[in-house]
Amino acid sequence: MNPTTPSLPPQYDPKTAEARWQTLWETHKAFAADPQRNPDAPSYCIVIPPPNVTGSLHMGHAFNSALIDTLVRYHRMQGKNTLCLPGTDHASIAVQTILDRQLRQEGKTKADLGREAFLERAWQWKEQSGGTIVGQLRRLGMSVDWSRERFTLDAGLSKAVLEAFVRLYDQGLIYRGQYLVNWCPASQSAVSDLEVEPRDVEGHLWHFRYPLSDGSGYLEVATTRPETMLGDTAVAVNPQDDRYRHLVGKTLTLPLMGRDIPIIADDLVDPAFGTGCVKVTPAHDPNDFAMGNRHGLPFINILNKDGTLNDNGGEFAGLDRFVARKQVVARLETLGVLVKTEAYRHTVPYSDRGKVPVEPLISTQWFVKIDPLAEKALQSLDEDNSPQVVPDRWRKVYRDWLVNLRDWCISRQLWWGHQIPAWYAVSETEGEIGDHTPFVVARSEAEAWEQAKAQFGEGVQLERDPDVLDTWFSSGLWPFSTLGWPDRTPDLERYYPTTTLVTGFDIIFFWVARMTLMAGYFTDTMPFEDVYIHGLVRDENNKKMSKSANNGIDPLLLIEKYGTDALRYTLIREVAGAGQDIRLEYDREADESGSVEASRNFANKLWNASRFVMMNLEGQTPAQWGFDLDPQAEDLELCDRWILSRFHHVLDQTCQHIEAYGLGEAAKGLYEFIWGDFCDWYIELAKARLYSESDSRRTVQQILAHGLEGILQMLHPFMPHITEEVWHTLTQSDDQTYLALQSYPQRDDRWRDPELEQDFELVIGTIRVLRNLRAEAGVKPAVKVTALVQSDSDRERQILQRGTAYIQALGKADTLTLVQSATEAPRKSLAGVVGTVQVLLPLEGVVDLEALLGKLAKDLAKIEKEIKALQGRLNNPGFVSKAPQEIIDGAKAALAEAETQAQILRDRLTLLS
Structure with missing residues (x-):
């Protein structure tokens, strides 16, 4: 070798190499995008789904990032003007939960600090601890333009959020009103559907009798939340149910509360479920809310925002909701109206951040009218197949989601986030802001004062709405706000709409729908050409990884041990098809x-x-x-x-x-x-x-x-x-x-040359069989053998003739004979096949036949013993009746494999004896 020849070290050290290249790529801005570069080249853009600023890297991030970066690097190398834009989400509830916990440890609350000091502390936390996830994403070697890194609370994105809110409000698409929302008593805020985690729990179904007011009988209802009966304003039956049709219009006396409530008829009631009678609590159940509106029922809220019962709870006022549940059941049992209690497994919605069951709660909130926005997204999907959903099976689900969306509650009772740009006209005597307090919506406080003075006079006092916007409002603008919208920036002109969104199916209908709704309205274009939906990373037992199941695998540990490339390649290689889950082997x-x-x-x-x-x-x-x-x-x-x-x-x-x-x-x-x-x-x-x-x-x-x-x-x-x-x-x-x-x-x-490739596979297969025969016979590596290759096909023999030198070199055969028939082959030979070609290895004079026969006999005895044990298990009625089916199937498969191996060994012994 030339002394100046560049060479690689004997061993690859992924930790050193990966750190070096990640530093060099970033230091030299290798992946910085330039909208003016190569004006004739097509663009390729991915804005990565922004992880929560509170997060740390998990296997889902690693999988999603590996897929994104593979696509980005490929298209960049294809000559496209490529931008991969990183960023993080401010995660309102998550950050506030962290800060509230810190304050509790100090014996304080956020009210003790005040809003300004609390937000100052939140920004300090973000600067000190909020970059963890970004640093970890860098470890994955993502080829992003870090100079364009965005944060949903940065100045540019805050401007976009403000503009979007004001435009939607001015067009009559944002309103303030009462509606049933998901309420988290732990964080004391409304939460979006995405922030709700359905959990299957073991609970109870309680049956109660509600007496008819005229004393002529009773109706039996069942509920999993007996405390909500305190807010009942009706009992509903199906209008076609002959059992109860004659009772519609009569009244019942609500136990414990003593008020009369009507019996109503509604098609929503399933006559086959339970007794066919359902209690109606319009202020605490989505279906009941709809019935309450249809039938003009009263809406009685029995809960405070911290999950305790308010004055509408009567004698139970002040009790925690779960304490009240027990006491309500006990009192109803005392009154003799408790019919029975059944064990009941059902799904309960939990707050993802507060980790407590959410409560449907009537609340005055800000909402976006969804139908006008969904119309544009549906039109793009139906007429232009935009965006194209991969795999296609998710297209219908995405469409159904758009059709079934209801108005979006966008206000959150938090301080960390985008404060709602609404100012209320209040007076010294009015006190707290009420449901009907007049307000103005503006881009700035100065603009709000101008509007307020024009509407309410010079003496008006303004107080800004304390709530912030749902995090998904700002991330719904992500594909275009990160590129400079509402300004017409070079980035927006060049890279929008983006090319591909890579996301898991578990959030597509919450986040993807938000983005298509917002983009359709504000840009008149869908925000990406393709939506590539991937599955989830599952553990070695094919179960979804989660913190609650304690079966997650820390990708950083795997990176430390095996290297980033090894982890990335594994995650991608395990994908069986678009949208499919992957299974990651792990010995814990x-x-x-x-x-x-x-x-x-x-x-x-x-x-x-x-x-x-x-x-x-x-x-x-x-x-x-x-x-x-x-x-x-x-x-x-x-x-x-x-x-x-x-x-x-x-x-x-x-x-x-x-x-x-x-x-x-x-x-x-x-x-x-x-x-x-x-x-x-x-x-x-x-x-x-x-x-x-x-x-x-x-x-x-x-x-x-x-x-x-x-x-x-x-x-x-x-x-x-x-x-x-x-x-x-x-x-x-x-x-x-x-x-x-x-x-x-x-x-x-x-x-x-596809034909050549196919022909050469025959040569490779012949070498492989010859090597296997040598190994089976125990031929030492240095020993050259004589081999025969038989095929009755002229074409196959011609192919093998062309590859004879290769077969001899890699099969270590000093003589290779091609024959049409193997009738004259030596008797004591091992044989193997590749397709219709037979490879024969004469053994006399090459190996110790007696020793080989002894080894084969020993192997056969061992397998026959294994067969006997497996047959014994499968013939044992106790095993077959008690063992799980997968264990029985495994034993049958092992028996079949052992019997095949035994027959091969018998054939070998017969041939060589």
């Missing part, structure tokens, strides 16, 4: 992941193959070697044509898969080509020519140099760090020239 006792370890082994395989190639390039780069080979050149060997055909075949497949969002298939195809075709076969076949002085040595060197560089380019979007490291050494580039910014290989169909 050993703290090891077999699947990630396999990807690390793949990285090491590439590293070692690259070292070998570079040691044989005489210090020259691929560019210096050039590639002046002609597909028709006669001096190209069979394996040369084969590997070049395979390269362009895999390149074509990889591009097709990525462009169709089949990233898992692309990753698997690259793995098989790099590990198998290039490393295991072509390099091995090329060694003899590399070590010779033949004229074909330069051809091999050109193919190895060209092939390795192409492999690094193809693999780079999936494993960016190791490919960048190897490429720099291979091309001898400086630290400001990056593989990430090179062109993706170009497909060249001149090299494609």
